[in-house]
Amino acid sequence: MNATEILKALVGFPSVVGTSNDAIVEWIRSYLEGFGILAHVLPGPEGDRANLFASIGPSDKAGYILSGHMDxxxxxxxxxxxxxxxxxIDGERLHGRGTTDMKGFLAAVLASVPALVALPxxxxxxxxxxxxEEAGCRGVPHLLSRLPKLCVPPLGAVIGEPSGMRPxxxxxxxxxxxxxxxGRSGHSSRPDLGVNAVHAMAPVLQATVSAAHALANGPFDPIFDPPYSSLQAGLxxxxxxxxxxxxxxxxxxxTRAISGIDPATLLEPIRMVAEALRTSGIGVEWEExxxxxxxxxxxxxxxxxLLAELTDxxxxxxxxxxxxxxxxxxAGVDAIICGPGDISRAHKPDEFILTRxxxxxxxxxxxxGKRCCAQIPHRMDPCP
Incomplete structure (x- = not known):
């Protein structure tokens, strides 16, 4: 099967985030089995979703991970x-949910399998x-926790999110x-007999807005746009x-945090404001x-x-x-982003990727794969 045929099969599985992905996992597992590759299906705690991990080549050497999400x-x-x-199919455009984000990468990986298994x-x-992944990268931590038993510590991971093939x-x-x-409900004519939870949220919302404004004052990292951490109320x-x-x-x-800042810490001031409402008779729940x-x-x-050389x-x-x-x-694995498609097409109607x-x-x-059969300076052994 070529990449377009594989993509057609993958798109046909409505593996929407937060739902069962048994069907797409089984299809990929069976596909790999056809090339003599053992795929490890790793169920998550949800019970109806799983990660998948497979290796091509020697098991006692450090190699490279090609990583993508199925949802x-x-x-x-x-x-x-x-x-x-x-x-x-519309000329060179291949339309469908996930074509760019990121079943296109999965299709390219799977289409490469025949060539990879043929290499020494x-x-x-x-x-x-x-x-x-689309729910905040909830699945991959369970895979990473099992990585030490699945392979020798890898040399690196290529995360195939759409980047126009630029690392x-x-x-x-x-x-x-x-x-x-x-709070406590009641007739709006007697606010004195109830506790209005919408009103109670006002200081929490204000704290969020104030914190967002403060973050715009730095610290800064000029490689990002905007060059500072951000915070917003979204819903x-x-x-x-x-x-x-x-x-x-x-x-x-x-919140979205620049490098060197734990994003969870930026939410703590908001959490403290919310928790303080307990003293006024408000029930407070905080869910990460x-x-x-x-x-x-x-x-x-x-x-x-390496990726600069491979992509030119x-x-x-x-x-x-x-x-x-x-x-x-x-988790201790060097990682870089590099995959087909343009992120601007993701999460939109008529999402597409190009055959080229x-x-x-x-x-x-x-x-x-060919580099894994040859010497890569400082990190690879020469071919025997």
Whole structure:
């Protein structure tokens, strides 16, 4: 199967974030089995979702990970011009949910498998496919916790998020939380008999806005746009009707932190304001929705040099969006972003990738395989 045929199969699985991915995992496992590759299916604690890990080449050597996520965002927009889970070919454009983010990368990886298994690899190529990345990278930590038993410590990981096949060295970290306040309902004509949770949320919301303004004053890192950490309130909901005292209010907030700052710490001042409301008879719940660290890979590391050579592109210093790369780095594995497609097409109706982008990615992966059969200065053994 070529990359387009594989992408057609992958798009056909509606592996929406937060739902079962059994079908797509089984298809990939079976595909790899056809080439004599044992794929480890690693169920997550949810019970209906799993990561997948497989290795091509010797098991006793350090190699490289090709990492991508199998989940996609929902496709409920009414402006799709076709079924989002049926690949639609329009010239060089391949339309469908996840084509760019990021089943295109998975298709290129799987299309490279026949070439990789035919090579006399002296370093392995590992495939690490995760679930629920779109919910804040919730699946891959379970894979990373098992990595020491799955392979020798890797030399590096290529995270195939859409980058136009240009290597990317850094991204911000992220943390998100949900605050739920609970008051006491009643008729709006007698506010003295109730506790209005929407009103109670006001100081929490104000603390969020104030903290966001303060972060704009630095510290700064000029490789990012904007060059400072950010904080925002993204969603607020509460109450039942205008003439009922609101007995609940929910606020979702997120922060994106420059390298060197733990994003979770930026939420702590908001949490303290919320917790202080308990003394006024308000019920307070704080739920961490997601968290992942920033990625920061030095330009002249072996991995950055290798990807620059394989793609013939100078690595980009940083991007605004987040990935699983920071989690790999936190687990002790150098990581870099490099994948087909353009992030501007992701999460939109009629999402698409170009056939030439799939080909370029496949060529890069196969070139990596050939490098794993040859000497890479300072890090690779020569071929026997």
């Amino acid at each position: 996609v965002v929902p496709a409920q927009e009414t402006t799709w011009t076709g079924d989002p889970f049926v690949l639609r 690899l002296i370093r392995p190529i590992h495939l690490a496919f995760s679930y629920d 990317i060295l850094a991204h911000k970290g992220k943390a998100a939380a949900r605050i739920v306040l609970r 607020i909901q509460g109450g039942q009707a205008l003439n009922i005292i609101a007995d609940h209010c929910t606020l979702d907030i997120e 929705l997601s968290a992942y660290p920033a990625l920061s890979l030095a330009r002249h590391t072996d991995l950055a040099n 592109q100078e690595p980009l210093a940083a991007v605004s969006y987040g990935t699983e790369a920071g989690l790999f780095q936190a 982008e799939l080909s370029a990615c496949q060529s890069m992966i196969e070139a990596l």
